[in-house]
Structure formats: structure tokens, C-alpha cells
Amino acid sequence: MPQIFTxxxxxxxxxxxxxxxxxxxxxxxxxxxADVILRTRDWVEFRVHGDILVMxxxxxxxxxxxxxxxxxxxxxxxxxxxxxxxxxxxxxxxSATLDLLLRIIYPIDDPSTxxxxxxxxxxxxxxxxxxxxAIRVLKRGIARFAxxxxxRVYVLAAQRAxxxxxxxxxxxxxxxxxxxxxxxxxxxxxxxGV
Numbered sequence: 483m484p485q486i487f488t489x490x491x492x493x494x495x496x497x498x499x500x501x502x503x504x505x506x507x508x509x510x511x512x513x514x515x516a517d518v519i520l521r522t523r524d525w526v527e528f529r530v531h532g533d534i535l536v537m538x539x540x541x542x543x544x545x546x547x548x549x550x551x552x553x554x555x556x557x558x559x560x561x562x563x564x565x566x567x568x569x570x571x572x573x574x575x576x577s578a579t580l581d582l583l584l585r586i587i588y589p590i591d592d593p594s595t596x597x598x599x600x601x602x603x604x605x606x607x608x609x610x611x612x613x614x615x616a617i618r619v620l621k622r623g624i625a626r627f628a629x630x631x632x633x634r635v636y637v638l639a640a641q642r643a644x645x646x647x648x649x650x651x652x653x654x655x656x657x658x659x660x661x662x663x664x665x666x667x668x669x670x671x672x673x674x675g676v
């Protein structure tokens with residue numbers, strides 16, 4: 483059975499130093515008082531509070547384990563810590579996706595974005611980690627995008643697993659509209675014709 487890591491029961495390991503320099507995320511994700519460090523695949527470090535992650539997830543304490551196993555760890559089956567004993571987790575998301583997701587679950591104003599692709603990426607991550615409030619907020623955002631550009635939302639939803647509801651929503655939003663002239667850039671690589 484895999485070990486479940488929390489920010490409270492950190493096993494005694496020696497600190498690990500990064501071989502490449504991480505850049506720090508913007509406020510509020512560079513707090514010196516954070517107890518968990520999330521490192522993205524594009525080398526950005528988010529310093530966060532484990533309690534906020536745990537309280538935001540339907541998975542509870544297992545959210546940290548889900549984040550830990552979202553990609554292969556640089557040091558397999560080893561828990562990493564920085565010199566201040568903060569838990570370090572490497573996550574599958576890029577910094578833009580993680581930033582949007584964390585801004586939704588943190589007690590700050592909800593962010594706004596014009597990038598529906600980013601919203602879909604954040605929705606995938608929110609579902610993976612069981613972040614229920616973030617799922618609701620992101621789904622409402624996708625519904626607003628579907629009202630304005632149902633073709634693009636449909637294409638993006640069709641490219642992802644578990645987005646049948648978003649596909650139906652965008653199909654419904656297209657009813658009674660002339661969508662023949664709408665083009666989604668994501669369609670460029672798809673063959674068409676009979």
C-alpha cells in the first residue's frame with residue numbers, strides 16, 4: 483500500500499537541493515510561512531499551505547498523495563524536503579494551470595482569464611485532485627465561454643476525457659446560431675470531409 487504523505491507527518495529525510503533553479507510564483511504563492519512547495523513541470527515553485535489544499539479537496543489528506551503521484555517523482559518513492567523541512571511535491575501541471583487552480587481555492591478573489599484552454603487544463607487538474615469548489619467555478623467559466631464560442635468549447639471538450647457535460651453544454655449553446663463561420667484554431671490539425 484502506498485504511503486500517504488501529509489504536511490504534518492513528514493518522514494525524517496535529508497533536504498534535497500535542486501539541480502536547476504526554480505523561479506518563484508507570484509503572491510500569495512511565495513510565502514515564507516508555507517509548509518508545502520509545489521514544483522511545476524516548467525520550473526516554477528509555488529509555496530502553499532497544506533491545510534488549504536486539504537480543506538479544498540474531497541480527497542482530504544489524500545490530495546497531497548494525489549499531487550505526489552501525478553507525475554514520476556525526480557527521486558522515485560522518496561519524499562523530498564527543502565532545508566526548512568517543507569514538503570516538496572512535483573506536480574504534472576504547468577505554472578499557468580496551477581496558478582489559476584490555486585487562486586480559485588485560496589481565500590482571495592477568484593481570478594479571471596480569457597483562455598478557455600487554460601480553464602479546461604485547470605478543470606482536469608481540479609478533478610484529479612478532488613478540488614470540488616474549483617470544479618464548480620471552472621465549470622461556470624466554461625459555460626460562459628460556451629455562450630460566446632460554442633464551437634471552440636465543444637472542440638476543447640471533445641479532446642479531453644470526462645468532458646461530456648461540457649460538450650453537451652456547448653452543443654446546446656450553438657442551437658439557433660449560425661456557427662458555420664466560427665472556427666476553432668484547435669480544428670486546424672483535424673482532417674475534414676466525407
